[in-house]
Amino acid sequence: MSLLRVRDLRKTFGDRVAVDGVSFQVARGESFGLLGPNGAGKTTTIGMIVGALRPDAGTVTVDGEDDPTRPSLRLRIGVAPQALALYQDLTAEENLAFFGSLYGLSGATLQERVRWALAFAGLEERRRDLARTFSGGMQRRLNLVCGLLHDPPLILLDEPTVGVDPQSRNAIFESIEALKRDGRTIVYTTHYMEEAERLCDRVAIMDHGRILALDTVAGLVRDHGGKPRVVIEFPERPATLAKAGGTWEDGQWRVETDRPEEVLLQAVNAGQPLRHVAIDRANLEAVFLHLTGRSLRD
Amino acid sequence: MKAIWALAAKDLRLLLRDRADLFWILGFPIVMALFFGSISGGGGPRAALPIAVVDQDASPMTQSIVDRLRSSEGLKVREAPLDSARNLVRRGDLVAYVLFPAGTGASFGFGGDSTQSVEIGVDPRRSAEREYLRGFVTAALFQSIQGSFGASGGGRDQVRASLDQLRENPDIAPEARERQGTMLRALESFMVALDSTRTDTATGGTDGEAAGPNIRVVEVTEDDSGPRSAYEVTFPSSIAWALIGVCMSFAVSLVQERMTGTFLRLRLAPIGRATILAGKGLACALAAAVAVTIVLCLGVFVFGVRISNPPLLAAAIGASAFCFTGVMMVVSVLGKTPPSVAGAGWGIMLLLSMTGGGMIPLVAMPAWMQAVSNYSLVRHAIVAVEGAVWRGFGWGEALPPLGILIGAGILGMAVGSRLLRTDRA
Numbered sequence: 001m002s003l004l005r006v007r008d009l010r011k012t013f014g015d016r017v018a019v020d021g022v023s024f025q026v027a028r029g030e031s032f033g034l035l036g037p038n039g040a041g042k043t044t045t046i047g048m049i050v051g052a053l054r055p056d057a058g059t060v061t062v063d064g065e066d067d068p069t070r071p072s073l074r075l076r077i078g079v080a081p082q083a084l085a086l087y088q089d090l091t092a093e094e095n096l097a098f099f100g101s102l103y104g105l106s107g108a109t110l111q112e113r114v115r116w117a118l119a120f121a122g123l124e125e126r127r128r129d130l131a132r133t134f135s136g137g138m139q140r141r142l143n144l145v146c147g148l149l150h151d152p153p154l155i156l157l158d159e160p161t162v163g164v165d166p167q168s169r170n171a172i173f174e175s176i177e178a179l180k181r182d183g184r185t186i187v188y189t190t191h192y193m194e195e196a197e198r199l200c201d202r203v204a205i206m207d208h209g210r211i212l213a214l215d216t217v218a219g220l221v222r223d224h225g226g227k228p229r230v231v232i233e234f235p236e237r238p239a240t241l242a243k244a245g246g247t248w249e250d251g252q253w254r255v256e257t258d259r260p261e262e263v264l265l266q267a268v269n270a271g272q273p274l275r276h277v278a279i280d281r282a283n284l285e286a287v288f289l290h291l292t293g294r295s296l297r298d
Numbered sequence: 299m300k301a302i303w304a305l306a307a308k309d310l311r312l313l314l315r316d317r318a319d320l321f322w323i324l325g326f327p328i329v330m331a332l333f334f335g336s337i338s339g340g341g342g343p344r345a346a347l348p349i350a351v352v353d354q355d356a357s358p359m360t361q362s363i364v365d366r367l368r369s370s371e372g373l374k375v376r377e378a379p380l381d382s383a384r385n386l387v388r389r390g391d392l393v394a395y396v397l398f399p400a401g402t403g404a405s406f407g408f409g410g411d412s413t414q415s416v417e418i419g420v421d422p423r424r425s426a427e428r429e430y431l432r433g434f435v436t437a438a439l440f441q442s443i444q445g446s447f448g449a450s451g452g453g454r455d456q457v458r459a460s461l462d463q464l465r466e467n468p469d470i471a472p473e474a475r476e477r478q479g480t481m482l483r484a485l486e487s488f489m490v491a492l493d494s495t496r497t498d499t500a501t502g503g504t505d506g507e508a509a510g511p512n513i514r515v516v517e518v519t520e521d522d523s524g525p526r527s528a529y530e531v532t533f534p535s536s537i538a539w540a541l542i543g544v545c546m547s548f549a550v551s552l553v554q555e556r557m558t559g560t561f562l563r564l565r566l567a568p569i570g571r572a573t574i575l576a577g578k579g580l581a582c583a584l585a586a587a588v589a590v591t592i593v594l595c596l597g598v599f600v601f602g603v604r605i606s607n608p609p610l611l612a613a614a615i616g617a618s619a620f621c622f623t624g625v626m627m628v629v630s631v632l633g634k635t636p637p638s639v640a641g642a643g644w645g646i647m648l649l650l651s652m653t654g655g656g657m658i659p660l661v662a663m664p665a666w667m668q669a670v671s672n673y674s675l676v677r678h679a680i681v682a683v684e685g686a687v688w689r690g691f692g693w694g695e696a697l698p699p700l701g702i703l704i705g706a707g708i709l710g711m712a713v714g715s716r717l718l719r720t721d722r723a
């Protein structure tokens with residue numbers, strides 16, 4: 001049974017349509033990715049799911065209940081907003097203790113959860129420092145754990161790695177993978193396709209407020225990524241390959257094929273040294289390009 | 299409830315870490331108290347002083363004095379019984395009352411009771427106005443006596459009649475007859491002289507004060523002693539600044555939270571909108587109460603300010619803190635960014651303070667501003683605190699300012715929380 005069900009969500013700001021009929025379901029324990037470029041409507045969708053924004057149309061159902069503003073439901077939802085939401089003049093520990101107390105935690109339980117969160121974010125040594133003294137990556141990590149103190153089963157992470165150096169990003173990523181291993185249900189928005197590929201069981205490709213395709217990464221690649229592409233560079237263009245198909249560019253032979261091994265065999269049999277050989281398997285980037293005609297980073 | 303405390307504690311902790319905010323809440327009010335305390339006593343251009351006259355004599359003489367006071371542009375005169383006149387002065391609604399006790403008119407005649415005196419009861423805060431007022435009353439007295447004894451008045455006839463009587467009365471000892479005769483003749487020639495030098499000084503100067511009839515000036519407070527020092531006046535006034543500082547600091551922190559996203563986290567927590575607002579309000583009210591208390595404590599322990607009614611003071615501080623928490627909620631929705639809220643907020647606050655006596659003493663204000671000051675919450679906060687410090691208010695007198703403060707607080711909270719968007723956009 002799905003923990004989160006989103007049906008036909010719609011939201012406009014003035015006459016700008018931000019979310020235009022989005023539907024999906026996320027099963028318990030699943031990691032679900034919303035992948036899309038800037039302005040695709042990811043944050044707006046998350047806002048409606050957690051009850052920060054009122055949908056113009058459509059419904060959100062969490063755990064069988066359909067009013068995410070109900071306190072009992074809010075206790076089961078954890079959010080890391082895209083915009084850093086921290087008190088800069090409180091220490092890491094104070095931020096955590098404060099947000100924890102809003103979720104009814106107190107005393108030893110609260111202390112224990114704060115300790116867990118500091119360890120989770122790798123901020124134990126800086127726990128007594130004001131948030132404003134933290135690097136961008138540390139603030140991101142703190143922003144992430146501030147939403148997890150009450151140990152919610154449903155976690156929504158809105159671009160938790162944005163603007164972070166690769167090392168910090170990896171640390172954040174490993175934390176999230178740990179959450180996934182612990183059986184949390186995760187909704188993850190990003191415009192980094194590698195993140196979606198690495199973490200998400202299923203991914204929805206979003207653009208202009210709509211979901212263009214939704215499937216497992218393998219399924220998306222299979223259906224929308226096109227065939228694997230073999231790229232081989234020869235010193236000279238072999239005569240034997242004149243009728244073999246594909247294209248020639250800069251002395252490179254490029255062939256899209258479901259059977260790359262056969263293409264390789266043809267190349268080897270051409271009797272020339274191979275300067276460069278590559279098999280490019282389709283990825284989400286290719287899927288996005290195929291679906292929209294644009295690159296994700298545009 | 300736990301969440302409200304958590305919210306309030308968070309805000310207070312943040313406040314303590316913001317040195318600039320602390321300065322506006324504590325440093326600035328104290329500086330203002332010391333500054334005005336040390337320079338007080340200066341005058342300035344004045345509006346008509348509101349006073350009451352209490353005419354217990356109701357003689358033609360006192361009636362004519364009252365008429366003269368009425369006709370002078372520098373005064374706004376109303377008649378009232380002594381009790382209510384005293385209360386009005388004590389509450390700060392009037393600058394002074396002028397009392398003509400029974401027998402005043404006769405005492406200006408001959409052989410009258412010279413110990414009978416006109417009493418001016420002034421608000422000790424308006425000490426700068428005291429001599430000014432004494433001048434008015436003195437001038438009015440002189441002019442009335444002059445009018446009565448001058449050619450047109452009955453005074454000269456009375457003197458002549460007295461002289462005739464003196465001559466014809468056989469029972470009077472020769473020395474006494476001689477003495478009184480000399481005096482009456484001198485008086486007669488004095489009145490002739492008066493007549494010829496008569497000038498119109500109806501709008502009064504302060505000349506002639508030293509030679510005036512017996513005028514007694516008393517200060518109107520419970521124990522008739524008034525503030526012992528200017529600091530007893532300036533410390534209560536400076537609480538206005540403390541209240542404004544707290545109010546602004548919290549209003550700005552509220553927009554700041556809305557902008558930075560921490561407010562989003564509060565909204566996503568399993569607490570209601572009422573809880574969020576209550577937490578903010580509690581922190582604001584506590585900070586206001588503490589700031590006012592600190593400012594007053596400095597006044598009490600270092601500058602000798604006395605507090606005549608501690609429970610009333612507590613009520614006044616509580617009501618003021620509550621009121622300005624409501625103001626804070628309204629101010630916080632005046633703009634969408636901290637600078638716009640701070641700008642609009644300080645504008646309103648300066649107006650409230652200026653018209654409420656936080657900057658210019660009420661007496662030095664033009665008349666229209668004095669009228670406006672009744673609408674300034676700052677004024678009511680100051681009056682309530684002063685009532686407990688040295689004005690000697692009872693609960694009955696304190697009720698109107700306290701009521702206004704609490705009412706305005708409730709109104710502000712209602713309006714502010716309605717406008718503050720905590721629900722979903």
Ligand SMILES: Nc1ncnc2c1ncn2[C@@H]1O[C@H](COP(=O)(O)OP(=O)(O)OP(=O)(O)O)[C@@H](O)[C@H]1O
Nearest residue numbers: 013016017018036037038039040041042043044045
């Ligand atoms: N509060 C708002 N007022 C007006 N327009 C808005 C508002 N929030 C979002 N939008 C618009 O809605 C569209 C979707 O924005 P949204 O923030 O959901 O995109 P996103 O996918 O999260 O983008 P990003 O990757 O940049 O975070 C954008 O065109 C944006 O300009």
Ligand SMILES: [Mg+2]
Nearest residue numbers: 042043044082
């Ligand atoms: Mg976004």
